[in-house]
Amino acid sequence: MTLTDLFIRKLKHSGKPSGDKYSDGRSLYLLVKESNKYWRMNYRYDGRHKTLALGIYPEVSLAEARELCADARKLLRAGVDPRAPVIDPYEQQRRQDSQNTFRALALLWLAKMDASRSTATQEKVLAWLEHDVFPYIGSMPVSSIKPRDVLGVVQRVEARGAVDSAHRIKQLCGQVLRHGVAIGWSERDVTPDLKGALIAVPRTNFAAITEPKELAVLLRAIHAYNGHIVPVSALKLTPLVFVRPGELRAAEWREFDLDGAAWRIPAAKMKMRMEHMVPLSTQALEILRQLRRITGHGKYVFPSLRTEQACMSENTINAALRGMGFAKEVMTAHGFRATARTIMDEVLGERVDLIEHQLAHRVIDPNGRAYNRTAHLPARAAMMQRWADYLDKLRIGADVIPLRAVTGPGPQ
Template structure:
């Protein structure tokens, strides 16, 4: 006879080893002096086995029958329910350590050498204050786009729109780290591309008049700061890459024989590889730096430890020391200098300039250029630019701005 709730509630053990009370389909209640236990006997690969289904009253009669039916379904599919239970337990145990916070802290540790100490502190603080309280305890594989968006909305509501976007990028890096580690299926922040308010346009102070640019170049060549800072300052106008890309340059990325710097996608804002042709002047400067830091990883290592690259404040601090306030010129301003003068003075092709700035550029058919597009033409353009900067610095052949018109 099938068991009843009343019987189960009232039945007591009659012997120390316990009594079995069958319910059907292999399910029975094992009643011991210490408690009442649900069990299921079954055969798998001609072997008799027993599956534990829970303890009464935490698991009711109806609950035990449901678990029995689920086990019988697994058997019908050729699966051992005891093994399935163990696998599920192992998966849940492993997942317990794969929270967003655990993955984020591991990512921060693993990539610490790639950023300045101040940036490491800032990124950690952003996550601790804004993200961990919201989704830090959630299993990273279970987090949905709406979970991340809810946390970002709170940042946005404070008026910190730019911070919300930067923190979203941080979260994306953590998710991609989890994907690479096999602990998440995808980066869910990709679904939030247009979900946040647009960041107000950021203006980076820059010198864009040729005569003023010539004065700046002379100041750079007269600057007597740390050799790494001097070299970075001299290369900044020649290469006009983003400041973070310049200071994190690695010798493994630079081929001085081929006069080419290959910046991997992982370091680029647009997430694609970027090729920077090196003028003859840039190669000479790099060979000089190689004599100082060539045995290490970074072209411009930190003065404290070779395990990290130069501080993000080094170039701007040098500009301040040279007498250029932040309202006049910044490390990022070398990009605007190149963009303006190359276009409006030298008449270089705008698409080549934009490509060299690592901006998204498309051909006439709307297709994005690949990293090697127009490389010979860009090599020639970068050499013309370097030669022009030399002329500006020595005060010769200065062409007035807007000469193109």
């Protein structure tokens, strides 16, 4: 028999410690205990007997108890335990936000970038995040971050005089937030709102020797430099290939075909994100073959002196130049690119388009299209050999042609 409201109102507790049970059918029953009347439902889930509390009579009427019991049976048919806690949408969003922090998002983004960036770059980015970003916005939900939050981060960096780093960290925060948009953690990247909020970074050219007689002095100093074979080899190779310093120090042996006299730098390591081919002169090959006997068993051509799992420090070449007496206002590791660009054009008369190709600059053909990585490769190989031979002549003291002073920005 099913229960009625009249019957329920008249029920009184019999005094049994466990209470009195009155069934309404379909697993629903009323438990009368002391002065209260409790709605209960018995069911089985995952092989276990369970009881679901549905409220107290008369706050929950007979009709409401039957409706709640019917809802619970629907959940059971769907494979859901009706006793599972019910979280309202607001609380669910709050919990999700508490997990989707800037720190969690940044680490996800770093993991995504791992395959396309060098270990040294990843470590540098992580150091920036841990030192300058996470302590201030790392625990904040990504969806709650406002422009002023990021501004506070970068202004702290700017305040200590690191203007360039402040801009880089702002850019880094933007990359992380855009990843958040892509995976649905946030609605937008707020960093464009900070345009003009930081001190502009003054543009400076990399110091470079562009006078042949001065370059001859530098080349002799390099060949007389006494140190470990790794930095010495890097110093000797730098003017021969004039790639960007980061591309040289992160070079891996798998990128080199010494028999084919070529170095293929993957797109992920290049500033323009395009694969780059570097023809190797006989002088460059001799340096590399000697070095391979020392570091060829490892990943990096120029490994760190502390651990073979990392490449040479970004300061190694510049530190060596300072040690040889060349101040940072005179010559830098990056400056070898401007050296090659200027002298190859104005002294050796090499084709400017070939030089630009070899500097990995964007070169447009007559139809407005960018040339690919292999464009004019034989001609570039011949040019690189002439350049290496010219450097040898300078170093041993052959006659050189003086060069007028050159102004303007150097290769980037």
